[in-house]
Amino acid sequence: MFRALWFDSRVRAWWLQGLLACGAVGGIVWLVLNARENLMRRGITVGFDFMDQAARFPISESLLAYQTTDTFGHAFVVGIVNTVFISVLVIAASTVLGFALALARRSTHPLITAIAATYVEVIRNTPLVVQLLFWYGMVTVNLPSARQAYQPLPGVFLSIRGFMFPKLAVAGNSTLFWGVVCAALLFVLAVMLAKPVIRKHWKTRLPMVSIAIAMAAVAITAVLLSGRAVASWELPYLRGLNFTGGMAFTPEFSALLIGLVLYSAAFTGEIIRGGIEAVGRGQWEAGRSLGLRPWHIMRLLILPQALRIIVPPMTSQYLSIIKNTTLALAVGYPDLAFVVATTINQTGQAIEGIVVLMAVFLTISLSVSLFMNAYNRRISLVQR
Structure with a gap:
């Protein structure tokens, strides 16, 4: 029986793959345990307990709200x-x-x-890091100050402070508005991916993507017309030595x-x-x-x-x-x-x-x- 299994190429391949996987996992476990032991000998704690501690360092820009007292x-x-x-x-x-x-x-x-x-x-x-440093120098040195900022379009400013432009500000129930926007975008994306399947099973030649976009627009408009959320464009404006409002x-x-x-x-x-x-x-x-x-x-x-x-x-x-x-x-x-x-x-x-x-x-x-x-x-x- 064992002789027959050994000469079965599929069984032999599975055994070899299993041994290789066990060797790889064993090597990783040995490295982890060895590193942990050496660190503990030197008094260096190991673990992710520090994740709950206050960070105490600033992050200059972020899409999410952040303070130095956060973890x-x-x-x-x-x-x-x-x-x-x-x-x-x-x-x-x-x-x-x-x-x-x-x-x-x-x-x-x-x-x-x-x-x-x-x-x-x-x-x-050309190395990428050299290009990044070049563009950083161009932005921080050659652009004008905020008071002399370039204004290629109304509400758009380009200066040493960065690139400022209008942003969509939502008053009222902003969670509802952005939730509907995200659901509408996911719905349009799902229709785009499933369009061949829909046409195959339903035998239709309707513009599915256009219909999905129209339905998404109707849903977003309905939220705005309901009065539970009000959307408006917030323009940046110069205040002192920097711009306020809008997005930067x-x-x-x-x-x-x-x-x-x-x-x-x-x-x-x-x-x-x-x-x-x-x-x-x-x-x-x-x-x-x-x-x-x-x-x-x-x-x-x-x-x-x-x-x-x-x-x-x-x-x-x-x-x-x-x-x-x-x-x-x-x-x-x-x-x-x-x-x-x-x-x-x-x-x-x-x-x-x-x-x-x-x-x-x-x-x-x-x-x-x-x-x-x-x-x-x-x-x-x-x-x-």
């Missing part, structure tokens, strides 16, 4: 939200700018092609956003251009023979086929963007890495801080990978 755990949450926020903005902006670069690289105009090619080569061959992007945030977007766009542009170039020229000729305009050919024929080539490498690029946000330390933006570094300096809990940092980035990266892989399976030719 280290809350400070970590603030850092995570800041990291996710900048990552989402950079991914969205670099994808749009990368698509424009891809089209510029494929342009028949020699000047546009040369400018796009020069931009890509310069950005891709600080110089640190602005430098990080500009640097990461311009750097990432050079890579996403080449990925998108490669996917477009991989589609056969016969598809362009077929579109022209049908009388389609170049943009319609790109949108209806080329991009749907190019996405199958673009999505896999774009997943890796998105993960690189998320990990590159840790360079926010270079310009002073308080992301998760900043909070972890400050916490380690104050508490000495280096191992715990690094574990939290690794666990958070691992969770974010795996979530992005799962989403992109699901989308890749959805657009693939062979459905599994």
